[in-house]
């Protein structure tokens with residue numbers, strides 16, 4: 001039988017695809033795409049936007065379709081076989097894209113078009129595509145001499161090894177520590193489930209009693225509930241000292257090596273610092289802008305944070321005679337204070353959030369805002385029976401998108417929640433080809449006697465991912481590489497985070513938050529509590545986020561070659577964000593995997609940045625009415641449909657009429673008095 005992945009298809013033909021189809025199809029499609037690229041390279045006519053840049057953008061269409069099907073399955077419905085295929089084809093795909101970026105003849109053609117860009121009559125979107133393509137090459141060293149290119153490759157190889165070592169050390173240190181408890185009264189305060197898990201860990205290690213580790217599911221509840229302060233201190237210090245201990249897993253030198261190599265790389269490519277290099281492609285643009293953003297928030301949020309800290313310290317003193325609130329006291333007393341203030345637990349709220357009701361709720365919101373209709377279409381092929389498939393149409397009945405909703409956990413699905421696509425939106429061969437968008441979550445499955453009831457956190461997660469989904473579904477651009485969520489990553493969370501705001505509004509909750517047994521609408525008292533508890537300790541949380549953002553920018557914003565003492569540098573970088581007494585035994589940087597192992601270097605600020613955007617944008621809705629059609633249409637036309645075709649700050653200003661202002665966030669968080 002012919003390989004279904006090598007035929008053209010609209011919705012993915014899951015029922016026809018067998019695992020053994022993937023590797024041969026992807027290999028074949030890589031070869032086909034190489035051929036398409038060769039045609040561009042070997043063309044003898046002078047390079048133009050159409051015959052080079054646009055042509056290159058349109059190569060590999062079928063390869064993209066098949067790899068998205070494959071990697072989406074590897075996340076949501078995987079098995080040993082698929083994982084093995086992933087091991088086989090991932091290096092092939094990496095090699096393919098590396099070869100493309102190192103293809104000098106191809107770069108020469110793109111550069112010819114880029115250098116003459118003012119001579120063409122390009123649309124804003126075409127300019128963006130050209131810029132993105134050119135930078136894809138130049139940021140990878142295409143403009144460098146052969147000698148410097150060789151240096152760059154060495155730096156890249158060293159960096160990838162160092163990042164790996166950094167991560168291995170954090171993991172080794174996380175695994176190396178255990179806290180063995182043999183006296184039951186040392187467990188006072190811990191919920192039964194936590195105790196059981198610790199007993200289980202002890203049994204696995206052939207020990208009696210209970211064992212706690214530095215893994216989050218063990219560490220977090222211990223810090224939150226354990227009454228024994230000395231043991232909290234022990235566990236907290238062990239956590240904070242990961243890869244800072246004087247042993248073979250110490251990361252201090254690795255941190256210094258990583259930041260110095262990143263700096264060298266950036267300078268080689270013509271940038272002032274690593275942060276300048278990274279931020280060139282972000283909405284925030286420069287390290288100066290990021291630092292003044294963080295500092296402005298610091299100044300405005302610090303008084304509230306200090307007040308919260310003082311209140312918590314007084315609470316701990318009153319309760320247990322604690323004189324000086326330490327890091328290992330924070331979540332313990334915060335949890336107690338929160339209970340006292342709100343007495344709000346998940347079990348009270350869950351009956352109002354039956355999954356089907358929440359789904360109908362988010363669809364209703366999308367309908368009221370953007371006129372979208374969602375209709376189940378069981379004729380669409382699916383990869384698992386739990387997946388629901390919808391046709392999404394606009395008010396005129398025109399197809400906007402196909403939407404896959406895959407909401408329950410199962411073996412073969414990774415944890416967490418995400419949005420993805422099976423097919424990008426683009427305008428090609430004279431048609432506006434509509435996208436196929438998917439939301440994948442892990443909500444408790446219904447049983448014969450009980451429906452799937454969500455925690456409030458899960459409700460906001462569903463709205464969040466659906467916001468990303470709308471960004472994909474409403475995309476309306478020419479090129480797929482600029483479509484939907486293909487935007488700079490300090491802008492990509494705006495559509496998702498803004499949608500979460502609707503969950504806190506009475507007007508929205510009344511649409512769907514009804515008790516699954518009685519049909520009663522959620523009481524106003526609970527809605528108020530949800531809102532108030534959501535801003536609990538926002539000041540201190542903000543300080544924490546700012547401290548990480550500032551540490552990140554300090555490491556990457558200037559020449560780091562003079563730094564020799566990691567801990568001292570870090571303490572200075574934290575500066576005014578610090579609330580708790582300093583602990584010389586611990587170090588954040590040596591286990592700051594986000595920026596030293598993962599991809600967040602010079603990007604940690606974007607969590608807060610995105611919050612400022614979503615709060616400021618939602619404030620506009622609040623002023624005009626949260627279901628105001630005019631504002632919603634404007635949001636669709638200036639943000640959701642535009643993808644990455646225009647500079648994100650321009651998009652934002654087109655929507656909001658001004659640059660984002662942090663006051664709305666501070667107001668929402670209760671930090672402006």
Ligand SMILES: [Zn+2]
Pocket residue numbers: 464468493496
């Ligand atoms: Zn998100």
